[in-house]
Amino acid sequence: MSSTTKLHDLKPLQFASEDTIQSAMKNISQIVGPDNMTVSKSELDNHSTDSSNFVPPKDHERPHCIVYPTSAEQVSQIVKICHDENIPVVPYSGGTAIEGHFIPTHRGICIDVSKMNKIVQLHEDDLDVVVQPGVGWMELNEYLEPYNLMFGPDPGPGAMIGGILATNASGTNAVRYGAAKDNVLSMTVVLADGTIIKTKNRPRKSSNGYNLTNLFVGSEGTLGIVVEATLKLHVKPKNEVIAMINFKSITDATKTVSGLFKSGITCNALEFMDDRQMLAISEMGTGGERTWSPHHLLLIKLSSPNLNSLNDVIKTVKDVGIENNGFNIEIAKDDETKEEIWRVRKTLLWNSLQWAKKVKPNATILPTDVCVPVSKLPELITKTMDRLNDADLLATAAGHAGDGNLHVLVIFEPDQAKVAHELINEMSKLAIELDGTVSGEHGIGVSDKRELLEQELGIETIDLMRTIKFALDKKGILNPDHIFKIDPSEDRHPFS
Amino acid sequence: MSSTTKLHDLKPLQFASEDTIQSAMKNISQIVGPDNMTVSKSELDNHSTDSSNFVPPKDHERPHCIVYPTSAEQVSQIVKICHDENIPVVPYSGGTAIEGHFIPTHRGICIDVSKMNKIVQLHEDDLDVVVQPGVGWMELNEYLEPYNLMFGPDPGPGAMIGGILATNASGTNAVRYGAAKDNVLSMTVVLADGTIIKTKNRPRKSSNGYNLTNLFVGSEGTLGIVVEATLKLHVKPKNEVIAMINFKSITDATKTVSGLFKSGITCNALEFMDDRQMLAISEMGTGGERTWSPHHLLLIKLSSPNLNSLNDVIKTVKDVGIENNGFNIEIAKDDETKEEIWRVRKTLLWNSLQWAKKVKPNATILPTDVCVPVSKLPELITKTMDRLNDADLLATAAGHAGDGNLHVLVIFEPDQAKVAHELINEMSKLAIELDGTVSGEHGIGVSDKRELLEQELGIETIDLMRTIKFALDKKGILNPDHIFKIDPSEDRHPFS
Numbered sequence: 001m002s003s004t005t006k007l008h009d010l011k012p013l014q015f016a017s018e019d020t021i022q023s024a025m026k027n028i029s030q031i032v033g034p035d036n037m038t039v040s041k042s043e044l045d046n047h048s049t050d051s052s053n054f055v056p057p058k059d060h061e062r063p064h065c066i067v068y069p070t071s072a073e074q075v076s077q078i079v080k081i082c083h084d085e086n087i088p089v090v091p092y093s094g095g096t097a098i099e100g101h102f103i104p105t106h107r108g109i110c111i112d113v114s115k116m117n118k119i120v121q122l123h124e125d126d127l128d129v130v131v132q133p134g135v136g137w138m139e140l141n142e143y144l145e146p147y148n149l150m151f152g153p154d155p156g157p158g159a160m161i162g163g164i165l166a167t168n169a170s171g172t173n174a175v176r177y178g179a180a181k182d183n184v185l186s187m188t189v190v191l192a193d194g195t196i197i198k199t200k201n202r203p204r205k206s207s208n209g210y211n212l213t214n215l216f217v218g219s220e221g222t223l224g225i226v227v228e229a230t231l232k233l234h235v236k237p238k239n240e241v242i243a244m245i246n247f248k249s250i251t252d253a254t255k256t257v258s259g260l261f262k263s264g265i266t267c268n269a270l271e272f273m274d275d276r277q278m279l280a281i282s283e284m285g286t287g288g289e290r291t292w293s294p295h296h297l298l299l300i301k302l303s304s305p306n307l308n309s310l311n312d313v314i315k316t317v318k319d320v321g322i323e324n325n326g327f328n329i330e331i332a333k334d335d336e337t338k339e340e341i342w343r344v345r346k347t348l349l350w351n352s353l354q355w356a357k358k359v360k361p362n363a364t365i366l367p368t369d370v371c372v373p374v375s376k377l378p379e380l381i382t383k384t385m386d387r388l389n390d391a392d393l394l395a396t397a398a399g400h401a402g403d404g405n406l407h408v409l410v411i412f413e414p415d416q417a418k419v420a421h422e423l424i425n426e427m428s429k430l431a432i433e434l435d436g437t438v439s440g441e442h443g444i445g446v447s448d449k450r451e452l453l454e455q456e457l458g459i460e461t462i463d464l465m466r467t468i469k470f471a472l473d474k475k476g477i478l479n480p481d482h483i484f485k486i487d488p489s490e491d492r493h494p495f496s
Numbered sequence: 497m498s499s500t501t502k503l504h505d506l507k508p509l510q511f512a513s514e515d516t517i518q519s520a521m522k523n524i525s526q527i528v529g530p531d532n533m534t535v536s537k538s539e540l541d542n543h544s545t546d547s548s549n550f551v552p553p554k555d556h557e558r559p560h561c562i563v564y565p566t567s568a569e570q571v572s573q574i575v576k577i578c579h580d581e582n583i584p585v586v587p588y589s590g591g592t593a594i595e596g597h598f599i600p601t602h603r604g605i606c607i608d609v610s611k612m613n614k615i616v617q618l619h620e621d622d623l624d625v626v627v628q629p630g631v632g633w634m635e636l637n638e639y640l641e642p643y644n645l646m647f648g649p650d651p652g653p654g655a656m657i658g659g660i661l662a663t664n665a666s667g668t669n670a671v672r673y674g675a676a677k678d679n680v681l682s683m684t685v686v687l688a689d690g691t692i693i694k695t696k697n698r699p700r701k702s703s704n705g706y707n708l709t710n711l712f713v714g715s716e717g718t719l720g721i722v723v724e725a726t727l728k729l730h731v732k733p734k735n736e737v738i739a740m741i742n743f744k745s746i747t748d749a750t751k752t753v754s755g756l757f758k759s760g761i762t763c764n765a766l767e768f769m770d771d772r773q774m775l776a777i778s779e780m781g782t783g784g785e786r787t788w789s790p791h792h793l794l795l796i797k798l799s800s801p802n803l804n805s806l807n808d809v810i811k812t813v814k815d816v817g818i819e820n821n822g823f824n825i826e827i828a829k830d831d832e833t834k835e836e837i838w839r840v841r842k843t844l845l846w847n848s849l850q851w852a853k854k855v856k857p858n859a860t861i862l863p864t865d866v867c868v869p870v871s872k873l874p875e876l877i878t879k880t881m882d883r884l885n886d887a888d889l890l891a892t893a894a895g896h897a898g899d900g901n902l903h904v905l906v907i908f909e910p911d912q913a914k915v916a917h918e919l920i921n922e923m924s925k926l927a928i929e930l931d932g933t934v935s936g937e938h939g940i941g942v943s944d945k946r947e948l949l950e951q952e953l954g955i956e957t958i959d960l961m962r963t964i965k966f967a968l969d970k971k972g973i974l975n976p977d978h979i980f981k982i983d984p985s986e987d988r989h990p991f992s
Contacts, residue, residue: 309805
């Protein structure tokens with residue numbers, strides 16, 4: 001009668017035989033039509049492996065097939081068959097997740113929702129829009145452009161609403177608009193047994209029972225499959241500028257972040273790039289015409305409905321920057337300059353890797369994604385970079401300073417893989433000690449973070465998640481093994 | 497193996513015998529000490545009946561006792577005893593909820609957390625604070641005053657953090673800061689079996705598994721008891737003014753709300769009071785020295801970090817108001833005037849009742865709490881007020897226009913009670929048709945909204961909530977019968 005579910009009290013997962021699956025696939029093919037199902041090897045591969053390959057699938061970890069439903073009813077029918085026959089189901093949308101989110105650890109059926117890509121209805125006066133899960137956030141923003149509206153989260157290019165909601169994704173805009181969870185009013189979800197539920201209607205505010213919307217957001221496809229969502233929209237910021245401020249000390253940069261919050265101004269983005277990142281840009285010459293200072297940099301997007309107020313905002317930012325020993329303060333106002341600057345921010349992963357390859361030709365890169373209270377950022381960054389340096393590992397640091405969300409990019413040659421992973425896990429443990437999390441926006445998937453999450457939240461909190469998982473999905477068919485273990489016999493280590 | 501739980505598949509709830517409860521109370525008394533337990537009739541009464549008495553308890557609906565734990569560990573021990581012995585547990589904090597939230601439908605133990613009232617730790621630079629559930633939001637704001645910080649939600653005076661989180665409460669500030677769910681980073685919760693879990697650490701952003709924090713927020717004590725919470729804080733707005741604009745048409749007032757959003761300015765509050773409300777104020781002379789126009793009124797709180805920008809904001813508001821046929825535009829800047837104006841907003845319930853009693857001496861009042869997309873407000877208000885008028889029921893309307901959250905105050909004499917309740921339920925159904933909810937901020941409790949919620953969300957969505965309820969609380973001991981039914985034999989109608 002316990003409220004939580006211990007892993008060791010569970011039985012190993014048992015899924016359908018090959019024959020059963022082949023027979024179910026025939027039935028599923030009739031639902032979606034043969035053109036909307038594939039067993040092509042290349043498709044199976046790219047629905048198991050993301051382009052970064054940070055968390056690679058094992059050789060056998062491929063779905064039996066991929067289906068492309070075109071309606072909520074089809075998703076429901078497919079899931080119902082899989083539920084009846086005990087077949088794992090892995091949802092897939094943009095495929096941009098990087099923590100092995102769609103690795104089919106027990107094979108099964110991959111449901112790719114990318115053909116469910118309609119913008120169903122815009123409610124301009126209510127600032128919301130109803131969309132299917134296969135709509136990309138960039139396409140959505142293109143559609144919204146003439147209305148002067150936008151969707152808040154700005155994760156990686158190519159990400160679709162289904163996956164954005166499943167991972168509670170965010171990006172550089174989160175300091176102003178929050179993460180996915182803060183930008184969704186309601187979802188229609190297919191549950192593990194095929195039942196279709198809608199979490200809410202469209203009111204902006206409600207006290208109407210359990211917050212099912214936010215239970216599904218971030219659940220990485222383990223509780224249900226999103227087939228429609230009503231998203232909050234925002235009016236596009238007017239008169240946007242980018243302020244750039246250099247710092248010699250990370251503590252000063254962080255104090256500036258806190259200082260800006262306390263000043264009461266609103267930042268649309270508040271990004272940090274460390275001195276090594278800036279060095280990589282200089283040395284690679286990827287920063288355009290501009291001469292980039294080799295010091296730590298804060299990039300601050302600011303806007304205001306009126307130009308008078310914008311000048312006040314800029315003055316405040318300068319004052320706070322100078323107060324905290326910032327220098328080289330520059331305000332980029334014209335579109336060309338702003339684009340040049342922002343491109344440097346957006347390409348930093350690629351840039352760091354190319355830079356590393358100049359000295360380490362076989363280098364690969366691992367991004368990290370911890371998030372701590374803003375005041376803890378200096379300790380996190382300094383200690384981590386020192387440790388990496390001591391171990392002769394190249395690394396650059398950048399992140400969403402306004403949220404305390406840091407991406408250290410760890411660069412290593414194949415023979416350094418083990419120590420790189422160890423140090424990354426050390427960094428995650430440090431983030432936990434600093435009252436933070438192992439993942440600010442990427443999610444857990446089947447990465448090493450799955451084990452670290454137990455340290456972060458405590459076994460009992462994970463046990464409670466497991467209770468919820470099995471209450472909604474008694475057979476454990478939905479994206480099994482993701483976020484936390486549900487099979488006591490499983491011993492999957494992503495990098496071994 | 498279904499993902500949802502039908503009411504008719506359940507057995508009636510079975511709780512402990514009187515003897516068992518008396519014996520458990522002795523053990524509980526040893527945990528908290530005899531001074532922290534009471535069976536005084538007046539205490540039992542006021543822990544079952546809120547001061548509004550909108551949803552009254554039945555005669556037998558009194559707890560066996562009230563206990564006042566002073567620590568999370570004590571709450572855990574008490575709940576564990578109740579779980580082992582099958583005794584209902586009803587949590588209680590400020591007692592300001594008005595939907596029968598703490599009516600002990602199966603009696604049992606009332607856990608009053610008001611002695612757990614410590615502010616544990618302020619993290620000034622991170623804009624968060626750790627508090628116990630018995631801290632009042634007004635006391636918290638007093639504590640935060642010297643730091644120039646504030647808590648977002650502003651529900652009824654006397655509300656405490658425990659209840660604010662349990663009902664996802666909000667208030668006039670929600671248009672800027674959101675509801676309780678948007679203002680909490682983490683909670684420590686005692687589960688039904690006494691297990692203590694913490695939902696998260698303190699990062700502002702995370703993609704680290706299921707959003708347990710927001711599952712407990714709004715669950716009205718049916719899933720766990722909050723024993724500590726880390727709350728987000730906001731910097732207090734600078735240079736705040738109140739704009740007042742009159743309208744002859746509700747549609748124009750609503751268009752102004754949408755127009756303000758689209759202008760990109762930030763409102764700290766965006767309140768509506770209808771012409772009958774304004775008439776009540778005029779006729780009662782409760783509006784101070786000021787002469788109040790008898791037309792619909794929007795009250796708009798505005799602020800800006802700088803005075804220049806404030807003037808720009810005011811200009812925008814005036815422009816949008818005039819564009820939508822607003823008149824009598826006034827900007828209140830000095831503290832005395834602002835207080836006078838806001839007092840009228842804050843006392844409107846009392847004012848409406850006094851006004852009604854002039855013509856209907858035995859009148860009582862019922863507030864409603866529906867919330868619809870902003871564009872649907874005119875239809876909701878107009879149709880509802882017409883129906884009430886036709887039925888010879890007095891009513892005034894006011895609400896959080898920026899959120900689409902409307903409080904129609906229905907005034908009636910005892911012989912009109914039945915028709916008043918019928919019309920209120922009709923209004924809720926209209927809100928559902930308009931894509932809204934039966935409760936924007938008050939919650940469901942054991943009010944009529946419990947049945948209406950099934951119409952709003954669909955039976956299957958309620959069935960899913962029931963699945964979660966019994967997964968976490970297999971014996972159904974935590975605040976049973978609240979939000980939705982969990983006992984097929986129960987037939988409690990609040991007003992019959």
